[in-house]
Structure formats: C-alpha cells, structure tokens
Amino acid sequence: MDNTSQILERSAELFAGQRLLLVNPPVDGLTRQLPADWHVWTWDYFVQQGLSGSLDEEHLRFSHLCPAVTELDAAILMMPKAIERAEFALAQIVPLLRAGCPLYLVGEKKGGISRAEKLLAAHGTAIEKLDSARHCQLWRCVVQEGAKPFQLADWQRSVQLAFPDQTVELVSLPGVFSHGRLDEGSQLLLEELAPLPAGRVLDFGCGAGVLATVLARRNPDSRFDLVDVDALALYCAEQTLRANGVEGQVYPSDGLSDVHGRFAGVVSNPPFHTGIRHDTSIAEEFFNKVTRNLLPGGELRIVANGFLKYPPLIEDHIGPCTVLRETSRFKVYSAVAPG
Ligand SMILES: C[S@@+](CC[C@H](N)C(=O)[O-])C[C@H]1O[C@@H](n2cnc3c(N)ncnc32)[C@H](O)[C@@H]1O
Structure with missing residues (x-):
C-alpha cells in the first residue's frame, strides 16, 4: 500500500461513518476497498481504470472538474506533485464543504506536503498536523464560511x-x-x-x-x-x-x-x-x-x-x-x- 494510504489507514477513526470526498488517490489496497459513502475524484486515467472495478460511476469521477457531491462531511486531498494543481483542486473542493467541516491534506515530504500549512491557510483555520510517519504527513484545517465559488475561467x-x-x-x-x-x-x-x-x-x-x-x-x-x-x-x-x-x-x-x-x-x-x-x-x-x-x-x-x-x-x-x-x-x- 502507498505510504500516504497507510497514514490515512492509521487515522481511520477520523473518517468513520463519514460521507467523504477523496481526491487524487493512488490505486492500492486502501482505495480498492473504500466505504460505500466515499466519492473519488481523479484526473489520472490510470487511477480511473484501476478503480473502475471497485467503484461505480456515481462514486468515481475522471475529469478536470470536481464532481458536485452534496452533503459532504469532509474531504481529503492527496497532494499532487505540482503545487498549482493542489491549489486548483482545493479551489474546487472547498466550496463543496459546509463551514466547520474538516479538510485534510496528506502527502509525502518530497512530494511537497511541507507546503500544507500555507495551502490550507488559504481555506480554513485551526490548521493542525495530525500525523507524521513513513516520510508522509497528514494535515487538517476547518473550513470557514464564504468560500469563493469555483470558476474555471479564473484558472x-x-x-x-x-x-x-x-x-x-x-x-x-x-x-x-x-x-x-x-x-x-x-x-x-x-x-x-x-x-x-x-x-x-x-x-x-x-x-x-x-x-x-x-x-x-x-x-x-x-x-x-x-x-x-x-x-x-x-x-x-x-x-x-x-x-x-x-x-x-x-x-x-x-x-x-x-x-x-x-x-x-x-x-x-x-x-x-x-x-x-x-x-x-x-x-x-x-x-x-x-x-x-x-x-x-x-x-x-x-x-x-x-x-x-x-x-x-x-x-x-x-x-x-x-x-x-x-x-x-x-x-x-x-x-x-x-x-
Ligand atoms: C513532456 S509532456 C508533453 C506535452 C505536449 N505534447 C507538449 O509538447 O507540450 C508529456 C505528456 O505525457 C503525459 N503522460 C504522462 N504519462 C502518460 C501515460 N502513461 N500515458 C499517456 N500520457 C502520459 C503527461 O500528462 C504530459 O502531458
């Protein structure tokens, strides 16, 4: 299992019973057995192909646009290599979360997770590093009221x-x-x-x-x-x-x-x-x-x-x-x- 997935698995109690959006995951043992109420957004066709056997069309979206999932309890972004892509993804994810919902960011140190604090500061408060292991970190913030609606043209x-x-x-x-x-x-x-x-x-x-x-x-x-x-x-x-x-x-x-x-x-x-x-x-x-x-x-x-x-x-x-x-x-x- 990918190191980032292992760190999520260690924190499974945070996500139990939640309606969750998971963004940019790898294909591995964790993502092939996701709880029924999780939704996945990927822009990687390899991941789409790898998960299409375990998730139906409603729960798996391959697109440049985030699926408009409603009533979310939380979202997790698995840090992409390019920081601008993390910003692009967060700008789409945050408007889907109600004020007070947690937003998680997880990734490898060499994959840029050290920028998590700065990235999350643009979207929430109570920013916290929750776990650190296997050269990976899990961060959380709490989303505030008034997220700007996402406009593709701005990007x-x-x-x-x-x-x-x-x-x-x-x-x-x-x-x-x-x-x-x-x-x-x-x-x-x-x-x-x-x-x-x-x-x-x-x-x-x-x-x-x-x-x-x-x-x-x-x-x-x-x-x-x-x-x-x-x-x-x-x-x-x-x-x-x-x-x-x-x-x-x-x-x-x-x-x-x-x-x-x-x-x-x-x-x-x-x-x-x-x-x-x-x-x-x-x-x-x-x-x-x-x-x-x-x-x-x-x-x-x-x-x-x-x-x-x-x-x-x-x-x-x-x-x-x-x-x-x-x-x-x-x-x-x-x-x-x-x-
Ligand atoms: C060096 S870029 C070239 C892009 C474009 N042709 C240009 O000249 O600006 C390589 C491209 O290959 C894509 N790519 C990476 N892995 C791939 C794969 N397994 N299958 C198909 N395309 C892939 C990347 O997303 C990227 O857009």
Missing part, C-alpha cells in the same frame, strides 16, 4: 505562440505540462518542417495539444488523434484545437492502452516523470508497443532530452533512428517502421 490561461508560419493560441490549466508557455523540446520538434505522412497521426502525451495543433495546420492531409493520461491535459488539448479551428480526436489513454488501429505517423515529447520520481519506463514501454500502432513505413518522430538513451530502444523496436535536429539539451529523433 485557464490562453497564450499566443508565434511560429514562423503561424500563430497558435495555447489553452492550459495549472499543472498541465509547460503551463502557459512552449516547452523548449516541443519547440525544437516543431522547428522540423519535414512533412508528416498523410493519414492518421497520433500525438502521444498531447499535454495542452500544441504539437497536434501546429502540425495539423502544416500537414492538411494528416488527421490527428491526441491522447494523454491526464484529464486536465485532455480538456486543454480540446480547447486548444477548438481555439485554432483544428479538428482532432482527443481521448484518454494510459500509455497506448486505448489507442487502436495503425497510424501513418506518431509524434511525441514523451513523458519521463511519473508522480514524484524521474522515470523513463513509460517511454520505454511506449517504444516497445508503438510498432503495433504504426503502419508499415509509418514514421515515429519524437523529441527528448539528449541525455536519455532512447536511440537504442527505438532501433530495437522500430528501426534505424536518425537525428533530425539537436541543441545542447534536446534531440529530435525519427524512425520509420519497416514497410
């Missing part, structure tokens, strides 16, 4: 990105990759002007949708599918496509779990973080499986930090890997599936 940011051939409006939310700006690696990938193959193209780990938006305009014969594990990213990708008049299919996928069929091209700035840790396992699994989704002669085009040892993995699974562009920090690789 959504729109920026104009200028490319030599076009200007794009990028819509993003807190905690979405490269919120409000263009990542240096993605920029390098977009500097490459070689056309993409006509037909279906997959944008894997689409974030706010910048790659598919720019590339779809440059490649009018390509049709884009955009996938991401993060509900906030998916919402932003839809908004970015719409703001730029680009059509595309946007849907959740954990890795390639929900990607079906074969594509003429796959583009990506693949993730190499999971939760708190640096981790290339998602990208490795992606290279391993993506051949099944590439047409013969289909192109994989990715950008990555130069220090990541991706070329041998790409060559093992797809084919000869060429460097299309590079800077001191990033490389754009291309490989063509055997045809």
Whole structure:
C-alpha cells in the first residue's frame, strides 16, 4: 500500500461513518476497498481504470472538474506533485464543504506536503498536523464560511505562440505540462518542417495539444488523434484545437492502452516523470508497443532530452533512428517502421 494510504489507514477513526470526498488517490489496497459513502475524484486515467472495478460511476469521477457531491462531511486531498494543481483542486473542493467541516491534506515530504500549512491557510483555520510517519504527513484545517465559488475561467490561461508560419493560441490549466508557455523540446520538434505522412497521426502525451495543433495546420492531409493520461491535459488539448479551428480526436489513454488501429505517423515529447520520481519506463514501454500502432513505413518522430538513451530502444523496436535536429539539451529523433 502507498505510504500516504497507510497514514490515512492509521487515522481511520477520523473518517468513520463519514460521507467523504477523496481526491487524487493512488490505486492500492486502501482505495480498492473504500466505504460505500466515499466519492473519488481523479484526473489520472490510470487511477480511473484501476478503480473502475471497485467503484461505480456515481462514486468515481475522471475529469478536470470536481464532481458536485452534496452533503459532504469532509474531504481529503492527496497532494499532487505540482503545487498549482493542489491549489486548483482545493479551489474546487472547498466550496463543496459546509463551514466547520474538516479538510485534510496528506502527502509525502518530497512530494511537497511541507507546503500544507500555507495551502490550507488559504481555506480554513485551526490548521493542525495530525500525523507524521513513513516520510508522509497528514494535515487538517476547518473550513470557514464564504468560500469563493469555483470558476474555471479564473484558472485557464490562453497564450499566443508565434511560429514562423503561424500563430497558435495555447489553452492550459495549472499543472498541465509547460503551463502557459512552449516547452523548449516541443519547440525544437516543431522547428522540423519535414512533412508528416498523410493519414492518421497520433500525438502521444498531447499535454495542452500544441504539437497536434501546429502540425495539423502544416500537414492538411494528416488527421490527428491526441491522447494523454491526464484529464486536465485532455480538456486543454480540446480547447486548444477548438481555439485554432483544428479538428482532432482527443481521448484518454494510459500509455497506448486505448489507442487502436495503425497510424501513418506518431509524434511525441514523451513523458519521463511519473508522480514524484524521474522515470523513463513509460517511454520505454511506449517504444516497445508503438510498432503495433504504426503502419508499415509509418514514421515515429519524437523529441527528448539528449541525455536519455532512447536511440537504442527505438532501433530495437522500430528501426534505424536518425537525428533530425539537436541543441545542447534536446534531440529530435525519427524512425520509420519497416514497410
Ligand atoms: C513532456 S509532456 C508533453 C506535452 C505536449 N505534447 C507538449 O509538447 O507540450 C508529456 C505528456 O505525457 C503525459 N503522460 C504522462 N504519462 C502518460 C501515460 N502513461 N500515458 C499517456 N500520457 C502520459 C503527461 O500528462 C504530459 O502531458
């Protein structure tokens, strides 16, 4: 069981018999056996898939928006990696709680729980650290009267990105990759002007949708599918496509779990973080499986930090890997599936 879940389990008497909202939990022994009156909000499709067998649709919500659960006795936020996302979540959770209800925050020390006091101070009083064990802490505050109603527009940011051939409006939310700006690696990938193959193209780990938006305009014969594990990213990708008049299919996928069929091209700035840790396992699994989704002669085009040892993995699974562009920090690789 996750350390944060263990600390919650130790404090089970605090939550007994309560109608509770649990936000951003992991999938583990605790969350697979939640009391009937608990509701879960997650923005992680992996968690949604992992808990969908144990919770019905009414009790499990995968979305960028918190479900409007009524008559709550308390809420628990399991600290997300990005502090802005914790603020975004709290702004949605607090208006659901009546004055006097407890709000709990739990998380790992290296995951930013040390900021709990400051985060909770914006929403309540009687802030208290209740427990500390296994490098985790459990905090509580009591919610006050008069929480400001949540407005998504207050959190959504729109920026104009200028490319030599076009200007794009990028819509993003807190905690979405490269919120409000263009990542240096993605920029390098977009500097490459070689056309993409006509037909279906997959944008894997689409974030706010910048790659598919720019590339779809440059490649009018390509049709884009955009996938991401993060509900906030998916919402932003839809908004970015719409703001730029680009059509595309946007849907959740954990890795390639929900990607079906074969594509003429796959583009990506693949993730190499999971939760708190640096981790290339998602990208490795992606290279391993993506051949099944590439047409013969289909192109994989990715950008990555130069220090990541991706070329041998790409060559093992797809084919000869060429460097299309590079800077001191990033490389754009291309490989063509055997045809
Ligand atoms: C480096 S960002 C790139 C975002 C966007 N393509 C861009 O260029 O700005 C990687 C993206 O992969 C997503 N991601 C992380 N783990 C994933 C997984 N298991 N399956 C699908 N997407 C994942 C993240 O949410 C993030 O949006």
